[in-house]
Amino acid sequence: MYERILETASWLKERMTTKPETAIILGTGLGQLASEITDSYEFSYQDIPNFPVSTVEGHAGKLIFGKLGGKDIMAMEGRFHYYEGYNMKEVTFPERVMYELGIKTLFVSNASGGMNPQFHIGDLMIIDDHINFFPEHPLRGKNFPTGPRFPDMHEAYDKGLRDLADQIAEEKGIKVQHGVYVGVQGPTFETPAEYIMYRTFGGDAVGMSTVPEVIVARHCGIKVFGISVITDLGGFDVPVEVSHEEVQEAANAAQPRMTEIFREIIKRS
Template sequence: MLAQIQETAQWIKDHTSLRPTTAIVLGTGLGRLAEEIEVIEKFPYADIPNFPVSTVEGHSGCLIFGRLGDKEVLAMQGRFHYYEGYDMKQVTFPIRVMHELGVKTLFVSNASGGVNPDFAIGDLMFITDHINFFPEHPLRGKNFPTGPRFPDMSAAYNPELLQLARNIAQEKGIRHVEGVYVGTQGPTFETPAEYRMYYRIGGDAVGMSTVPEVIVAHHTGIRVFGISIITDLGVEGKIVAVSHEEVQVAANAVQPIMADLMREMIKRSC
């Protein structure tokens, strides 16, 4: 795996002169944030050696190098999920490549179902912590030399970036909530009983991604900020049937606000 990571990183270095230290993972319905980026190079995943290919609607499947404001950035326009049939090494392969390329800060985004009764559809949730419900751990197996065998996870979501997001949201009058993200394997949406369980164990929102990426990023020393768009509600009395298409629509509606927040965070932090 290490040889593949190095081969992929070298291929990317050979195809672009940009060396961004900031990366963004754009999740379901959030790929349009790429329109905010001045694209210098754009590589379909299928063209990149050893890269998996995104199969989910709403995930374009391109690696973008460009500028957001006056900062160089690398952006994943679509991610890989455990439910697509990939193992955790494949799901988190791009994060390993980012580290090899010199990325120091990672912004991750996703769409999720809110289980906190105080949440509303369209809320931006700053992720303060997570609960890992994936059946396979991304660090299982031989330890990579990027971090310790037993990494501490007490601050997987960087406190300084979280405070910066709070400050910017206050300045711009952006409504936001904060909470714990529960990561599950999917691909089914949750049952009412599962929603209740996730809330009772301390979750505020539930989704099918992000947690493996954050674990591996943290293991490599990359600092992380995570944001989740609440696209549906798993709150008793408010649960309705939901489709992937509806999740995309809800996420797209909030995209300009999230783009504004992330643009300002990257400007000030990287």
């Protein structure tokens, strides 16, 4: 696997004309941020050696390079999920490649179900921490040379970046929430009882991504900032049905606010 990571990174380096130190993962329905990237060039996942291919509606499946907030960045428009049938090494393959390309900071975004009664659909939740409910750990197996066998996770999401996001949100008049993200395998949306369980365990939002990517990024020493867009609600007195289309629609409406925060953090850090 490590040889394939190096091969992919080498292939990209030969074709890159920029040197980004920041990467962004765009979740379901959040691909519009890509249109904010200037001086851009891109590679389709299917053209990149060893790269998985996203199969989910709302995920374009390409790596985009260019500028955002005046800085060189790279963005994944479309990620890979455990529920698609990939193993964890494949799900987190891009983060391994990012490290080899010199990425120092990773921004992650996702659409998630809110179970905090203070949340509303369309809210932006800055991720303070996460709970890992995936059945397979992304660091299981032989340890990669990019980090320790037993990496510390007491600050998976960088506090300095979270504080900066709060400052920016206050300046721009953008309402933000804070909370704990619960990562589950999917692809079913949660039952009412599952929402209640995750809330009881300390979760504020639940989704089917992000946690494996963050774990591997931290294993590589990459700083992480994450935002969940609350696209549906669950665990309350009245069960609420949800569809993938509704999730995409809610995420789409929240994109400008999330983009503003990402852009300003990149610009100032």
